[in-house]
Amino acid sequence: MAARIDPFVFAHEHFHEVVWMSQNTNHLFPADEVAKAVEGALREKRYEEYPFAPGLVELKELLRQDFGLDGASIGITAGGTEALYMIARSLLGPGDEVVASDPSYLIIHKFVALAGAQTVNLEIYAPPWRLTADRINEAITPKTKMLLLIDPLNPLGSGYPPEEVRAIAEIARDRKLLLLDDVTYRDFADRHTLAHPYAPENTLTVWSLSKNCGLAGLRLGGLMAAPALFDKVWKYNTNDLGVNVLAQWAGLAAMKAKPKAFPEIKRQTHKNQELIRAAVESVPGATLPVYPSQGNMFVIDISATGVSPEAVQAELLFGHKVFVRAGNYLSPKFGSRFVRVSFSNRQQDAEAFVKAFPAVMAKLRGG
Numbered sequence: 001m002a003a004r005i006d007p008f009v010f011a012h013e014h015f016h017e018v019v020w021m022s023q024n025t026n027h028l029f030p031a032d033e034v035a036k037a038v039e040g041a042l043r044e045k046r047y048e049e050y051p052f053a054p055g056l057v058e059l060k061e062l063l064r065q066d067f068g069l070d071g072a073s074i075g076i077t078a079g080g081t082e083a084l085y086m087i088a089r090s091l092l093g094p095g096d097e098v099v100a101s102d103p104s105y106l107i108i109h110k111f112v113a114l115a116g117a118q119t120v121n122l123e124i125y126a127p128p129w130r131l132t133a134d135r136i137n138e139a140i141t142p143k144t145k146m147l148l149l150i151d152p153l154n155p156l157g158s159g160y161p162p163e164e165v166r167a168i169a170e171i172a173r174d175r176k177l178l179l180l181d182d183v184t185y186r187d188f189a190d191r192h193t194l195a196h197p198y199a200p201e202n203t204l205t206v207w208s209l210s211k212n213c214g215l216a217g218l219r220l221g222g223l224m225a226a227p228a229l230f231d232k233v234w235k236y237n238t239n240d241l242g243v244n245v246l247a248q249w250a251g252l253a254a255m256k257a258k259p260k261a262f263p264e265i266k267r268q269t270h271k272n273q274e275l276i277r278a279a280v281e282s283v284p285g286a287t288l289p290v291y292p293s294q295g296n297m298f299v300i301d302i303s304a305t306g307v308s309p310e311a312v313q314a315e316l317l318f319g320h321k322v323f324v325r326a327g328n329y330l331s332p333k334f335g336s337r338f339v340r341v342s343f344s345n346r347q348q349d350a351e352a353f354v355k356a357f358p359a360v361m362a363k364l365r366g367g
Contacts, residue, residue: 005318007022007313007314007317007323010317010318011317011323014321017321018317018321018322018323019321019322019323019345019349019352019353020323020345020349021322021323021324021341021342021343021345021349021353022323022324022325022340022342023216023325023342024154024185024211024295024296024297024342024344025210025211025214025216025342025344026210026211026212026213026214026216026265026296026344027214027344027345027346027349028214028264028265028268028269028344028345028346029212029213029214029215029254029257029261029265030257030261031214033253033254033256033257034213034214034215034250034253034254034257036253037249037250037252037253038246038249038250038253040249041245041246041249042246046245046246046249047245047246049245050241050242050245051241051242051243051244051245051248052242053240053241053242054076054242055074055075055076055222055242055243055248056248056249056251056252058252059076059248059251059252059255060074060076062252062255062256063207063222063224063255066255066258067194067205067207067224068194069194069196069197069205069224071200071226071227072196072200072205072224072225072226072227072230073224073225073226073227073230073231073234074222074223074224075222075223075224075230075233075234075237076220076221076222076243076248077220077221077222077223077237077239077243078219078220078221078239078243078244078247079208079210079219079220079221080182080184080206080207080208080210080221080222081107081208081221082219082221082239083206083221083222083223083233084107084108084111084180084182084206085111085114086223086233086234086236086237087111087180087204087206087223087233088108088111088112088114088115088117089111089114089115089236090232090233090235090236091145091146091178091232091233092112092115092116092117092145092146093115093116093117094116094117095116095117095143096115096116096117096118096143096144096145096146097117097118097119097120097141097143097144097145097146098112098117098118098119098120098144098145098146098147098148098180099119099120099122099131099136099139099140099144099146099147099148100112100119100120100121100122100148101121101122101123101124101130101131101148101150101153102121102122102123102124102125102331102332102333102334103124103125103153103155103156103299103327103330103331103334103335104121104148104150104153104154104330104331105150105154105155105182105330106329106330106331106332108148108150108180108182109121117145119148120139120141120144121332122135122136122139123333123334124153124156124158125156125289125331125333125334125337128158129153129156129158129289129290130153130156130158130159130160130164131149131168132164133164133167133168133171136168136171137171140171140175140177144175144177145177145178146177146178146179146180147168147171147172147177147178147179147180148180148182149165149168149179149180149181149182149195150182150184151165151181151182151183151185151186151192151193152185152186152188152189152192152293152294152295153295154184154185154295154297154330155297155298155299155325155327155330155331155338155340156289156290156293156298156299157290157291157292157293157294157295157297157298157299158290158294159189159190159191159192159294159295160193161193162191162193165193165194165195165198166193166195166198168195169195169196169198169199169202169203170198170199172195172199172202172203173198173199173201173202176202177202178202178203178204178229179195179199179202179203179204180204180206181194181195181196181203181204181205181206182206183205183206183207184206184207184208184210184211184212184221185211185212185294185295185296185297186212187211187212187258187262188211188212188265188266188269188293188294188295188296188344189294189295190294192294196224196225200226201226201228201229202229203225203226204223204224204225204229204233205223205224205225206221206222206223207221207222207223207224208220208221208222209221209251209254209255211296211344212258212262213251213254213255213257213258214254214344215247215250215251215254218244218246218247218250218251219243219244219247220243220244220247220248220250220251265344268344268346268347269296269343269344270292271347271350272343272344272345272347272349272350273291273292273293273298273343275347275350275351275354276300276341276343276350276353276354276357277291278354279353279354279357279358280300280357282358283302283305283357283358283361283362284305285302285303285304285305285306286300286301286302286304286305286361287300287301287304288300288301289301289338296342296343296344297340297341297342297343298340298341298343299327299338299339299340299341300338300339300340300341301337301338302337302338302339302361303336303337303338305361305365306365307361307364307365308326308336309326309327309328309335309336309337309338309339310326310328311364312324312326312339312360312361312364313325313326313339315360315363315364316353316356316357316360319356319360320352320355320356320359320360322352322353322356322357324339324340324341324353325339325340325341326339327339327340341353
């Protein structure tokens with residue numbers, strides 16, 4: 001009976017009991033300064049008026065400093081997802097192709113399809129577990145309009161070395177293609193390279209405060225691009241009266257706190273990865289294709305165990321209140337091989353997974 005319940009309905013109904021490791025949300029970001037900023041905005045009744053439509057000036061300045069893209073225009077959107085939709089809607093059309101990957105963050109692929117275009121999905125479920133400049137070059141056709149770079153890559157946790165980012169950006173520049181650089185998880189990486197400096201007129205950089213600053217429920221993200229390219233996208237902005245004012249004040253406080261907070265967040269995510277790896281290694285047939293992850297997630301390949309990802313997701317959630325994500329959400333071809341687990345969580349959350357995962361796998365295998 002329980003397995004037929006929608007997992008998200010169940011998880012939200014048991015919100016305070018569930019260990020949330022399913023959506024790459026960050027449960028480690030310190031809440032005090034963010035809460036204080038939101039409470040202050042509420043006391044001042046900022047919600048009675050529309051926000052300043054272009055976005056809080058100080059927030060945008062902190063973002064500019066954080067990214068170091070002085071010549072780029074910055075737009076604030078209701079999460080990075082809104083920016084991704086606007087890009088597809090404004091820049092793609094019927095017959096266009098986008099070179100992408102499988103696995104990938106498939107919501108972007110959905111937006112490409114809604115624009116009448118299509119993705120050309122290069123299979124990357126094998127070393128080096130990411131796109132390469134050579135494979136991208138080979139996939140380009142006269143219909144190619146855009147390259148999709150997700151760095152670090154959701155769901156695998158792969159990161160791109162600087163020389164590969166540069167080579168991909170130079171392909172976009174030299175072949176006059178657009179480059180969508182989704183950098184949602186860059187703060188979790190040991191090192192990260194933005195594509196924009198190598199192809200400033202071609203690159204659209206999409207960012208989010210959902211994962212790094214733990215503001216997923218407030219929906220705050222945005223777009224950075226050279227002014228001419230930015231303007232092509234921004235004319236499709238439907239949020240012309242501004243993004244949620246409480247989210248912006250929360251984002252401002254979070255950006256101020258991030259430089260001090262993030263070293264400890266990365267220390268804990270690294271520790272959680274180690275704990276999860278030990279649990280995975282204790283289960284015959286389970287492996288981590290990418291370790292260590294450069295994001296706050298990775299996948300556990302369970303294809304050799306004979307157990308389905310959907311069964312693991314259901315048993316962990318309904319039986320142990322640990323929520324992970326079955327791979328079919330993230331890969332048309334390889335989703336039946338893995339579950340995705342995020343780990344920007346308190347250590348006790350990781351320990352709950354470590355305790356439950358071997359028991360669930362043994363139960364589902366009939367052991």
